[in-house]
Amino acid sequence: MAKRSIQVSSQALKHVRQAFARKGWTQEDLAVEVGLRTRQPVGRFLAGKPVERRIFIELCFQLDLNWEEIANPIKGEGAEQIENVRNNGWEIDTLVEQVRSLYRDKIQEQCGTLRLLDIARRVGVDNIYIDVNILEEITSQRWLEISDLVQGFNPDADEFDRFGLSRVRQARVLGLEAVESYPKLMVLGKPGSGKTTFLKYVAIQCNKGEFQEYRIPIFIRLKNFAEDASDEGSFSLVNYISQELGSCGVSEAIVETLLLQGKALILLDGLDEVQHPNSEEVLKQIRRFSQKYYKNQLIISCRIAAQFPRLPGFTEVEIADLNPEQIESFSKKWFVEVGRSSPPEGLATANRFLEKLKRPENKQIRELAVTPILLNLTCLVFAMKGEFPSKRSNLYEQGLDILLVKRDEAKGIKRNEVYRNLSLPHKIKLLTQVAAITFEQGYYFFEQNKIQQLIADYLRTLPDSQSDPETLRLDSEAVLKSIESQYGLLVERARQIYSFSHLTFQEYLTARQFVASSNPQALEHLVNHVGEKRWREVFLLATGMLRSADHLLQLMKQKIDAIAASDEKVQELLRCINKKTLSVEYIQQPAAIRAFYFSLACAFDHSLASTLSIGPVSFSFPTVPFFPLPLYLCLAQAIDGDVGMDDDFAYALDFFLNRDASGLNNTDALDRAINRVLDCAIDFALALDSDRARELRRSLQQLKAELPNPDKGLQRFKTWWQAQGQTWTELLSAAIVEHNNASYDWQFSNQQKHLLRQYYDANKLLVDCLNSDCEVTPAVRSHIEDTLLLPIAAIEKLNSL
Template sequence: MTSQGLRASLEGIRAAKTALTDKTLSQHKLAIALGITRQPVSKFFAGEPVSRSCFVQICQHLGLSWQKIAGLPEDRISELTATSHGNNRDLNILVQEIRQKRQDKIQDQCGNLQILDIAQAIPLVDIYTIVYVLEKITSQRWLEMGDLLKEFCFESGFKRLEKDQISQKLSGLEAVLLYSKLMILGKPGSGKTTFLKYLAVECNKGKLQPNLVAIFISLKDFAEDFKDNSDFSLLKYISQEFLSCGIEAESTLSLLIEGKMLILLDGLDEVQMDEVNEINKEIRRFCQTYYKNKFVISCRIAAQKYKFPGFTEIEIADFDMQQAEVFVKNWFVAVAHESRENGEAIGNLFIHQLNLPENKQLRELAVTPILLHLICLFFQEKSEFTFKPAKLYEQALNILLSRWDEMKGIQRHSVDCNLNLANTKKLLAQIAAITFEQGNYFFDEEIIQPLIVQYLTKDNEYCHGSSKLLNQQFQDSAKLMKLLEVDHGVLVERSQEIYSFSHLALQEYLTAKNIVLNHQYQSINQLVNHITDKRWKNVFLLTVSMLPDAEAMLRLMKQKIDFLVAHDQKIQDFLLWLYQKSNSVTTQYKPGAIRAFYIVCVGRSLEVFLKGSNFPQHQVFCHSSSYGLERAMIGNLAFSPELAIDEFLTSTFACAGELEFACNYILNDAIVFDYAHALNIAFDKALNLVVEPKFKQFIHNLKKQLPNAQSNHHKFRKWWIEHGKFWNERFRELLVKYRNICHDWQFSKQQIELLQEYYIANKLLINCLNTANNIKPAIRQDLEERLLLANTKIKK
């Protein structure tokens, strides 16, 4: 051994030559395989000194012990181990030097992000949001359908932005420190590339793993070079990359042998299908040879079934609300070029609006960074969420199905199936519509495949030019299924072999799209049959917003609504009363809105009388505080004296009902007193507004009959139990006589449920009317005028 390196002994050279022949290699091929020049290899076989790292490398490749080839006696081997400490010091100096040389390259390669629909590259540090990972891969869970359904809640979709239980998550950086071989899985646009770039930048700055040198490799680029040149290898790729920064191959090799690199292999899913096996093999070989280094590979979650030995798999977690907030604030500064102060303010506004109940579908999309970016783009236009959701969903689909790939120059395997973007959407729309109709948010592979076969058979014109596809429908349906999952991430595997759409919002959108694509009486009619099912609300709104002319649909909705209550005489009588009562008040509002107002008033009194029965209170058709229907028609109901009187009187009557319930069923006197107090307040407000002298006098007298609750709770309760029922009846008589309100309708539980459905369906109709495109004023007026009318009045 010399201070410069090691030389092979005569015995060693002989052994090496034999190994070379055994492996059918030449010196030239060996140099290529090692990614080094021919010179050190020739020197090795000539018994001349070569660098220690090169020497070890050659021996390892030939499967020989380097110590033996160098002919080192045992004591020299331990001496060598001792000097390795000194070598370590040298290595660390080398790491620092190389990092410096790599600085510009890393910055150029990883320091900026090319963002969808944004012309300029954005500095990574300005936009980066901390990444969390899950140590349990969702698709590898063995949950049954029932378990998934238990986790699922229609109201919140598969996963909406929420304050997450951080405890289940690990920060991405921690995971990198924890595991030396990491496979990061994630959905399209979930931030895999961004995270790997961030690791490269941070490592090169010395902030992360300061004793390592980072290299970021796009596997798509590598595979392309690999294809052109069969001698190509990861080692060669890295050597060339380092050489371009002025780093000699020998130094590169030393780093690799000593495990001084952080090797980031991005986008395994972006490698073309026919090259995947070769690339997998090369990665495996490379990782095994240079096992001392740290490796991070990224891949789409569904794409990789091959497991690299020794790798730990983790999954990028969806964004939670805190991450979204940081992202959005950074976005408005870095991407929209607002000042920090403005950016934060817009970000706060964004998050506030995103949290409103009506934006729950957007919250579901916002868990995916690329889709959150899209929502920011839409929001930027108007500083509010007033855009048409259907447009956003269409864009989101386009991103997942093609645009995100196109931007990166990736051709997915879809081309094999001859399925273009429009047809992919049609197929997805059919799958969505059928599964949504069946109420299936999760489905087995077996459910989807026949749908795909059916699609291929029925719509074979979509697959023209591919007769092979038609002949092999069954095999190809499996292939298509994978494609929809792997290539696009629109379908995801939630547990082993159980699928769902990536976002419930997209399933709803695609269901609506399917209706619009088959825009026929039958499909609209089928939709309208779901008018009372709140699960379908979004599908209605999305459909109506996409139909070029929604008049027929709105009219059909109106017909179904009227039909709902057409055969119930009591409800028809009630609607007649509603008509008469609403016509009797003088306001400037539309009659339909006034009817909506009074139906809510009735709902309140019903609510009270349902107390004590088993009927859940929240199911009363229009809960006290919601005046949703007339608000949808005329905005907030402004002050109108007549309406205000009836509202306060109804409240008072409702309070009396509450009191009745409390006195009879609640033991605690203090609670009874609270109700009595509420009744007093409501009564005074109503009295203040009433002008009709006789009526005012009567109800004034009625109020005077009430004993003072404050002085003696117990006595008050006793009085009420004895006289309350009668008092309430008297109050009702007065309200009926002087105001024509608070009738005792004596609805059955079924009738109340029906009225509730009727109210919700009407609200949906008005929301659809407000959402539809190009509705002629005359049609709007017609529908509004006929809202909440009894059959006899409609037909007139």
């Protein structure tokens, strides 16, 4: 399409020159303001000679002139159309509808599909899009202390809330509601949070007439705009928009009229993808456009930590992490659309995926699935085999690769390097070092100056590094902001308070640091944490990442045995358990029997007391027990999976506490919860002796019948439990002990109880590592299994053979 030229009318020329003089600029100054590389068009404009139409309009804007009042009358098709609008009674809405019809196919082609990472074909936006939730308060701008963020986040608890790391306690609004509320919107989000998909969805909804049907959707990828404008040597957002619509037969004059009337929905995608030095010019163009054509709706997307000055008039909002309902909705759409299955088959696969994702053993994977890009990865991995990978480190490595490399490669983005010596391998090594140091120190949230110091310490080790403290401080801040904005692996949770984006990545990188260390004592240092619950995932990952896990597993076993060896009474307990186990005629692994008797010795009624905690009523239970029964039975089952345990037992204790969601009354929920606990003990007894199990069942059912009906009054039940609960649990304990031919009354001190719990947790971890997909020789596996839960003397005797 030929470019039209306009010139200042002879009557207005004097007025134009006076306006220029008032600014006090040179012609070069005015050229820079307009984005021109030469002053020649400015000279022609001031001389009353024709200049390109869009330059003419920009010059008038800078000089505070109304271009239509000073221009010679416009001739041609566009002018005639405008005159028709003005003089012949055409309404602007009619013109909007005509332009929408001309532009409809192009916007559908631009925004109707998207490419999911590692998916060969494009998928329809409508077929994969889920409603976006928006946070109206930017998380990184909150004035909070670390103590505020760690509330409820306790990694040492049995079942701590891993999502507490990223939980944001503020109301959410739907994405389209935010667009309706704010005419100029800056949508911020972490990498892969769905910013582009949201903008495309808004464009398609407008294109279909289901959202702001009175406007024309115009989608522009800012990276393309910057590159095209740079190639042409002239930045002008309005000209770029004119060219977009012009390719569909819409004249510049019509575009100008529509923009002045506020009839455009402008969607500017990926401000963070624009490279320096073009970013400054792009920001200038957006600012000028939004000020001049202020009646239009503008939405810009940008990564949340990108370093840009705020645009005047724009409201900043943030895309929230996916909630469980959104994860479910996305997964069902994914397996139908991407899996190329029939809707019933796709939904069936999605339901299997969601069921497995909710299992306790998959909580680390579930933590990753709160962003669309990583949820897409988990769906893709599951679709391959119908299972999640047994070696989780491979999945986490793929997740890091997506955030660090593949996402930008797929979009053709080359980021600016803020620190020339920091290559991608160095960035990974830096993140690994930061993860290991902060995790070992127990830091899940850390202040900005703390993490900058860790980054500066690493930068000092690089060739040609700076030694000046102020230079290092500035470099470390630049690197921190770069990692945050480009990869999203470090996230500012509140003002100057950071954490890793996912606890899973912090654990994975920590394990990677120990495994990759050239220090031969690294694994010995790692096993010092074998008794700490929060290190569990690090050990599981490390054993899976090692080419041979023999040495680490042996070190873990030695450390665990040393825990028990530190107390003679604990050794006496293990000797007694071993003696009792040898008397049992059981063809399966003796270690499983030792684990069961270990549970009897340490009492089990704490689990039942927890199960009986009824909703809002606060009970005071006996303080005798210190171990929940299911934990020991889980260890026994982990050692020997053939002992007849119920696979669903992991959910038993949660059931009663969550009874409101189940729709059952108190009696039904209590019956089911108690039956789970009792059945678990009976199942194990059945594995040992069927007659013994029948006798035990009769005894337990008699005890169960003594419990009052909670539906006849919670206060009555509470009173009964406070008076009789101690006796009832002792009778229950005695019944299980009697029918398993065991009798223990050890009277452990609190310190010994803590040591026994630590010993149990460490043994359970060791068994889980053995059962994972790690590389371990048969000899090492056999020796560890044979010596589990044995006293030191028995282990030393076996070692001497």
